[in-house]
Amino acid sequence: xxxxxLFQNEQDDFHYNACVGNNGWIGIDTYIxxxxxxTLVMLESVLKSVNCREDIPENAxxxxxxxxxxxxxxxxxxxxxxxxKQKIYEINQFKIKQEIEDKLVRTHDINRLWGLFKNIVDExxxxxxxEFIMAVEPYINDFSIIDLTGExxxxxxxQDYSQKHLEDRxxxxxxxxxxxxxxxxxxxxxxxxxxxxxxxxxNSGTYTKHLNREDIENIAKKLxxxxxxxxxxxxxxxxxxxxxxxxxxxxxxxxxxxxxxxMEFKRYVFPDVYELEIGEDKLTKFINNQFSIDNLExxxxxxxxxxxxLVELGTSISNGKxxxxxxxxxxxxxxxxxxxxxxxxxxxxxxxxxNINRIRRxxxxxxxxxxxx
Numbered sequence: 001x002x003x004x005x006l007f008q009n010e011q012d013d014f015h016y017n018a019c020v021g022n023n024g025w026i027g028i029d030t031y032i033x034x035x036x037x038x039t040l041v042m043l044e045s046v047l048k049s050v051n052c053r054e055d056i057p058e059n060a061x062x063x064x065x066x067x068x069x070x071x072x073x074x075x076x077x078x079x080x081x082x083x084x085k086q087k088i089y090e091i092n093q094f095k096i097k098q099e100i101e102d103k104l105v106r107t108h109d110i111n112r113l114w115g116l117f118k119n120i121v122d123e124x125x126x127x128x129x130x131e132f133i134m135a136v137e138p139y140i141n142d143f144s145i146i147d148l149t150g151e152x153x154x155x156x157x158x159q160d161y162s163q164k165h166l167e168d169r170x171x172x173x174x175x176x177x178x179x180x181x182x183x184x185x186x187x188x189x190x191x192x193x194x195x196x197x198x199x200x201x202x203n204s205g206t207y208t209k210h211l212n213r214e215d216i217e218n219i220a221k222k223l224x225x226x227x228x229x230x231x232x233x234x235x236x237x238x239x240x241x242x243x244x245x246x247x248x249x250x251x252x253x254x255x256x257x258x259x260x261x262x263m264e265f266k267r268y269v270f271p272d273v274y275e276l277e278i279g280e281d282k283l284t285k286f287i288n289n290q291f292s293i294d295n296l297e298x299x300x301x302x303x304x305x306x307x308x309x310l311v312e313l314g315t316s317i318s319n320g321k322x323x324x325x326x327x328x329x330x331x332x333x334x335x336x337x338x339x340x341x342x343x344x345x346x347x348x349x350x351x352x353x354x355n356i357n358r359i360r361r362x363x364x365x366x367x368x369x370x371x372x373x
Contacts (some may be wrong), residue, residue, distance in 0.1 A: 028082060028085075028086050029086070031082055032079060032082045032083050032086060035075045035076075035078050035079035035082065036079045036083075036185060036188075038075045039072055039075040039076040039079060039181060040178075040181070040182070040185070042068060042071060042072045042075065043072055043174060043177070043178040043181070044178070045068075046065055046068040046072070046174060047174060047175060047178060065174055068174070069153075069172055069174065070153045070154075071153075072174070072177075073147070073152075073153040073172075073177070074150075074153035074154055076177075076181055077110070077143055077147055077150060077153065078150065080110065080139075080140070080143060080184075081108060081110060081113065081150065083188055084110070084113045084114065084116075084117050085104045085113065087117060087191070087195065088100065088104060088113070088116050088117050088120055089101070089104065090195055090199065091117075091120050091121060091124060091129070091195070091198075092120050093199075094124055094126075094198065094199065094202040095124065095202055095207060096120060096123050096124060098120075100116070100120075103116060104116075108149050108150040109148060109149055110140060110143050110144050110147075110148060110149075110150075111140075111144045111148060114137070114140045114144070117133075118133060121133065125209065125210045125211070125212075126198065126212050128194065128198070128212075128214075129191075129194070129198075132187060132190075132191045132194070135187045136184065136187050136188070136191075139180070139183075139184045146166075151165070152165045152166060153165075197321070198212075200321040200323070201213050201214075201321075201323070204323040204325040204326070205325060206258060206262065206323075206325060208247075208251055208254055208255060208258070209251065210245070210246065210247050210251060211245060211247065211251070211255060213323070215245060216255055216258060216259065216262075216265065217264075217265055219241055219245065219252075219255055219259070220259045220262075220265040220266075220268040220269065221268055222237060222240075222241055223237065223256070223259065223268060223269050224237065224269070225269055225270070225271060226269045226270055238252060262324075262325075263275065263324050263325070263327055263328075263366055263367070264323075264324035264365070264366050264367040265367070266367075267367040267368075268367075274368075276306050276368070277302040277303060277305065277306040277331070278299075278302075278303040278306045278307065280371060282303070283306075283307075283371060284371055286307065286352070286356075286359075287356050287359055287360060287363075287371070287372065289356065291353070292353065293349070293350055293353055296345065296346055296349050299349060301335060301338045301339060301345065302335065304334075304338060304345060304348050304349045304352070305331050305334040305335035305338060305348070306331060307348070307349070307352035307359065308334045308348040308349075308351060308352055309327055309330040309331045309334055309362070310352075310358070310359045310362035310363060310366075311351060311352055311355045311358045311359055311362060312330050312334075312358075312362070313326065313327065313330065313361070313362035313365050313366065314355075314357070314358035314359060314360065314361030314362030314363075314364075314365065315355075315358055315361075315362075322365070323365070324365055324366040324367065327366055334348060360372045
């Protein structure tokens with residue numbers, strides 16, 4: 001079969017080659033960002049052409065508002081559709097973990113997608129996502145009115161050619177749309193950051209049906225120290241907590257049990273607890289630079305693993321955020337390394353010597369900031 005080689009790679013300049021398929025990290029994010037950027041670039045191009053016709057490429061004089069409107073608005077709507085599908089999937093994975101992929105693939109109905117999105121946010125019981133819903137819903141409503149299923153800007157007629165699209169309006173202002181779409185894009189970009197943070201937080205595993213990790217820490221701060229739990233004041237505090245967070249006695253008991261076992265939060269109710277594998281005095285001396293690389297033999301494998309874990313917890317990482325819940329897993333990882341590869345003793349010890357500030361940040365992350373004073 002003879003072809004025109006429309007999709008071949010560039011031979012003379014690789015900068016013009018776009019990575020597709022398995023070449024690079026191609027996924028739903030790539031499509032979402034592509035349709036978002038394409039919408040804005042097309043809008044800026046056609047808006048510029050209205051005032052500066054001499055800037056239009058020689059063979060592109062057909063690029064004007066009456067023809068540009070369709071690919072622009074189709075790309076904008078498709079961006080929103082893909083974005084909602086991705087976020088429904090991501091939020092679901094936090095803790096609901098329903099079987100929803102078939103629902104996402106089989107619909108282009110933006111109202112249905114928006115309903116699925118709001119339902120999954122509601123089932124997650126995390127009010128931190130509600131601000132996004134309030135900000136974005138008016139834009140979704142506009143698209144649901146003019147293009148419910150993604151056909152309006154794709155074809156001039158509906159599927160059975162019985163109805164022409166957009167007969168109820170005569171013009172659409174592109175500059176207005178450009179401004180509003182920029183606003184929408186900013187809301188969605190900000191929500192991306194929030195979802196990334198929430199994903200890290202929920203991966204810690206510290207949450208209940210109605211409460212997130214932040215809620216549980218706030219409750220821990222409200223509880224009296226454990227020695228006062230038999231007093232009448234404690235019963236009154238529990239009533240106040242249930243009313244404030246709208247939870248029952250069973251869920252509050254679950255939260256209290258989480259706090260009692262939580263490496264970081266337990267220190268609010270057991271302020272004198274100390275559970276690190278290195279003694280408090282020795283660790284204090286270490287972070288005050290009273291040991292050097294020559295003192296390696298003064299430390300056990302367990303102590304070095306603890307130090308290395310604190311360094312890691314205090315390290316900013318680009319692809320996520322460590323919480324105190326990761327202490328045990330990281331500690332076991334480094335201890336296993338040291339036990340199986342002897343050179344790791346010196347390597348991890350030296351890394352701790354060179355990263356005292358990270359150890360200090362790690363101590364704060366697990367609620368042991370008193371050692372840093």
